[in-house]
Amino acid sequence: xxxxxxxxxxxxxxxxxxxxxxxxxxxxxxxxxxxxxxxxxxxxxxxxxxxxxxxxxxxxxxxxxxxxxxxxxxxxxxxxxxxxxxxxxxxxxxxxxxxxxxxxxxxxxxxxxxxxxxxxxxxxxxxxxxxxxxxxxxxxxxxxxxxxxxxxxxxxxxxxxxxxxxxxxxxxxxxxxxxxxxxxxxxxxxxxxxxxxxxxxxxxxxxxxxxxxxxxxxxxxxxxxxxxxxxxxxxxxxxxxxxxxxxxxxxxxxxxxxxxxxxxxxxxxxxxxxxxxxxxxxxxxxxxxxxxxxxxxxxxxxxxxxxxxxxxxxxxxxxxxxxxxxxxxxxxxxxxxxxxxxxxxxxxxxx
Amino acid sequence: xxxxxxxxxxxxxxxxxxxxxxxxxxxxxxxxxxxxxxxxxxxxxxxxxxxxxxxxxxxxxxxxxxxxxxxxxxxxxxxxxxxxxxxxxxxxxxxxxxxxxxxxxxxxxxxxxxxxxxxxxxxxxxxxxxxxxxxxxxxxxxxxxxxxxxxxxxxxxxxxxxxxxxxxxxxxxxxxxxxxxxxxxxxxxxxxxxxxxxxxxxxxxxxxxxxxxxxxxxxxxxxxxxxxxxxxxxxxxxxxxxxxxxxxxxxxxxxxxxxxxxxxxxxxxxxxxxxxxxxxxxxxxxxxxxxxxxxxxxxxxxxxxxxxxxxxxxxxxxxxxxxxxxx
Ligand SMILES: Cc1ncc(C[n+]2csc(CCOP(=O)(O)OP(=O)(O)O)c2C)c(N)n1
Ligand SMILES: [Mg+2]
Numbered sequence: 001x002x003x004x005x006x007x008x009x010x011x012x013x014x015x016x017x018x019x020x021x022x023x024x025x026x027x028x029x030x031x032x033x034x035x036x037x038x039x040x041x042x043x044x045x046x047x048x049x050x051x052x053x054x055x056x057x058x059x060x061x062x063x064x065x066x067x068x069x070x071x072x073x074x075x076x077x078x079x080x081x082x083x084x085x086x087x088x089x090x091x092x093x094x095x096x097x098x099x100x101x102x103x104x105x106x107x108x109x110x111x112x113x114x115x116x117x118x119x120x121x122x123x124x125x126x127x128x129x130x131x132x133x134x135x136x137x138x139x140x141x142x143x144x145x146x147x148x149x150x151x152x153x154x155x156x157x158x159x160x161x162x163x164x165x166x167x168x169x170x171x172x173x174x175x176x177x178x179x180x181x182x183x184x185x186x187x188x189x190x191x192x193x194x195x196x197x198x199x200x201x202x203x204x205x206x207x208x209x210x211x212x213x214x215x216x217x218x219x220x221x222x223x224x225x226x227x228x229x230x231x232x233x234x235x236x237x238x239x240x241x242x243x244x245x246x247x248x249x250x251x252x253x254x255x256x257x258x259x260x261x262x263x264x265x266x267x268x269x270x271x272x273x274x275x276x277x278x279x280x281x282x283x284x285x286x287x288x289x290x291x292x293x294x295x296x297x298x299x300x301x302x303x304x305x306x307x308x309x310x311x312x313x314x315x316x317x318x319x320x321x322x323x324x325x326x327x328x329x330x331x332x333x334x335x336x337x338x339x340x341x342x343x344x345x346x347x348x349x350x351x
Numbered sequence: 352x353x354x355x356x357x358x359x360x361x362x363x364x365x366x367x368x369x370x371x372x373x374x375x376x377x378x379x380x381x382x383x384x385x386x387x388x389x390x391x392x393x394x395x396x397x398x399x400x401x402x403x404x405x406x407x408x409x410x411x412x413x414x415x416x417x418x419x420x421x422x423x424x425x426x427x428x429x430x431x432x433x434x435x436x437x438x439x440x441x442x443x444x445x446x447x448x449x450x451x452x453x454x455x456x457x458x459x460x461x462x463x464x465x466x467x468x469x470x471x472x473x474x475x476x477x478x479x480x481x482x483x484x485x486x487x488x489x490x491x492x493x494x495x496x497x498x499x500x501x502x503x504x505x506x507x508x509x510x511x512x513x514x515x516x517x518x519x520x521x522x523x524x525x526x527x528x529x530x531x532x533x534x535x536x537x538x539x540x541x542x543x544x545x546x547x548x549x550x551x552x553x554x555x556x557x558x559x560x561x562x563x564x565x566x567x568x569x570x571x572x573x574x575x576x577x578x579x580x581x582x583x584x585x586x587x588x589x590x591x592x593x594x595x596x597x598x599x600x601x602x603x604x605x606x607x608x609x610x611x612x613x614x615x616x617x618x619x620x621x622x623x624x625x626x627x628x629x630x631x632x633x634x635x636x637x638x639x640x641x642x643x644x645x646x647x648x649x650x651x652x653x654x655x656x657x658x659x660x661x662x663x664x665x666x667x668x669x670x671x672x673x674x675x676x677x678x
Contacts, residue, residue, distance in 0.1 A: 117457025126456035144413040148420020159402040160373055185413035346458040347493050349516030
């Protein structure tokens with residue numbers, strides 16, 4: 001049976017990864033990373049609860065299991081300076097980018113206080129203030145947009161002579177998306193023009209119900225970079241320090257004008273594709289394998305082993321985060337719906 | 352005669368706007384070194400450099416999306432569709448992102464982009480190179496659609512499109528690039544959403560756009576000698592329509608004929624007639640008439656091609672009939 005074979009292959013890739021030069025961190029960064037990942041996890045758990053309680057609607061794609069990627073990449077970058085581009089699985093990227101939990105939660109509740117004023121919803125989170133280029137609901141369509149942001153950085157530096165223009169753009173997307181033309185087209189252009197962009201593939205092995213190996217001729221996505229002469233790296237996507245290490249290397253390349261990097265993070269989603277997915281295809285042993293790799297537990301172990309933090313401190317952080325998430329729900333419940341007289345606002349630039 | 356050819360009028364407009372605002376840039380296939388397939392960007396690469404006039408690979412959906420991202424982060428890109436038909440491959444970026452993103456983002460981002468290029472039925476270019484995408488894109492919210500028809504309005508509209516903070520689809524016509532005309536002096540900018548009252552008249556209103564404006568003018572010569580006084584309006588803005596100008600004219604003439612090059616089904620005229628029926632029903636003395644292209648892929652054979660699109664004599668016939676018999 002192909003799925004069983006594939007599953008062990010994917011797991012094997014992860015198990016046999018050579019140590020991916022994890023980032024060195026101090027206590028302060030370590031706690032930041034832990035806070036960000038915990039927020040991602042607890043926020044998504046709360047979303048599931050609110051969805052089942054009928055507080056949010058539509059397709060809601062949760063990020064549980066993949067936290068090390070969002071945190072590993074975004075926390076290594078400069079918030080409100082670098083740019084971030086996501087997909088429909090975008091809540092946690094938004095949070096890592098600094099969009100307040102209140103704004104994200106109230107967007108999911110369809111409220112005016114949401115980061116997209118209740119017009120976007122779960123799959124369309126945007127924040128110009130936090131340089132979130134958006135959640136894009138069609139697979140692949142965000143990659144060219146991210147490329148455009150990276151082009152702007154280079155344009156401002158080289159055509160307009162602004163030497164401070166060194167913003168890098170991170171584009172997040174999944175394994176299934178790497179079989180779409182926009183992925184290849186943009187890799188080509190990014191490398192051709194040496195644009196400051198990091199293509200972050202979150203290879204969670206599944207595209208809804210399509211196993212990665214059944215959809216692609218060479219499952220090792222990072223190697224596709226070499227077809228374009230681009231740097232590519234394969235990373236343990238369950239290890240935030242490994243992801244951070246790879247990101248820092250990519251950032252250095254991008255900021256020094258050497259151009260793009262493709263980072264393939266091997267990861268896994270702990271929930272179904274969306275909250276509407278019965279998740280019947282993935283086998284129990286596959287899920288168990290990845291459950292043991294929980295990125296939060298991994299970071300906790302690293303922090304305590306290195307004596308950067310104590311268990312007590314981490315539990316205290318979790319409590320604070322729970323309060324923050326609870327606060328976001330209360331805020332969202334209280335918040336106003338959009339004014340019905342403003343139904344057609346925001347179609348044109350001057351309104 | 353010191354006239355300016357239409358493609359040069361467009362180039363002047365782009366050149367002037369690039370000089371005026373360094374955030375204005377051009378991207379597309381062969382727009383740089385080659386100067387554009389219809390030479391609209393000739394010389395700009397040499398003048399502004401390879402980043403401001405960017406030769407892209409043949410990847411329509413991706414470079415159009417790139418323009419969206421560039422616009423979201425402060426640039427004002429002009430995307431050239433080497434032929435507007437190729438933008439079928441960019442339909443997703445134009446619809447989902449250029450058109451809808453500002454709204455979906457709750458006003459977070461503006462997308463000041465111009466997507467321009469040659470469209471329309473040329474001379475035996477075959478079906479795929481003879482498309483009229485204005486009708487296909489018409490339903491996309493959040494984009495403005497304009498069609499130029501003379502060197503003067505080409506220049507003024509292009510400058511307005513570049514300065515507009517909204518995405519603008521700008522249709523040129525392959526057979527109009529070599530029209531020549533003396534251009535107004537100075538910083539000539541047209542209004543993007545205003546129809547052009549080409550000729551005043553009292554008997555019947557003709558609404559048209561792009562190359563069909565010139566077919567109508569030809570028909571008018573015959574009609575005038577027959578004593579029919581036509582009011583000819585070039586729509587210019589295909590989205591939104593300038594309904595003020597249109598309704599004012601219909602209140603005067605009580606009759607309307609639409610002459611268009613797009614196909615009849617789901618065409619520009621279809622939407623226009625719906626609006627006219629809704630807004631001007633009581634002013635009409637005759638049912639509105641559409642003269643559109645056949646609902647077929649444009650054939651290669653020259654005679655068949657001519658039969659596919661409206662010819663001046665058909666305009667004459669229909670207008671005569673409507674004025675004489677009020678059909
Ligand atoms: C253009 C397009 N086609 C199909 C879909 C439906 N769809 C949504 S997510 C998805 C799978 C994507 O998988 P992957 O890229 O691996 O990302 P993941 O969901 O695993 O994060 C599909 C087919 C879509 N959103 N867009
Ligand atoms: Mg996937």
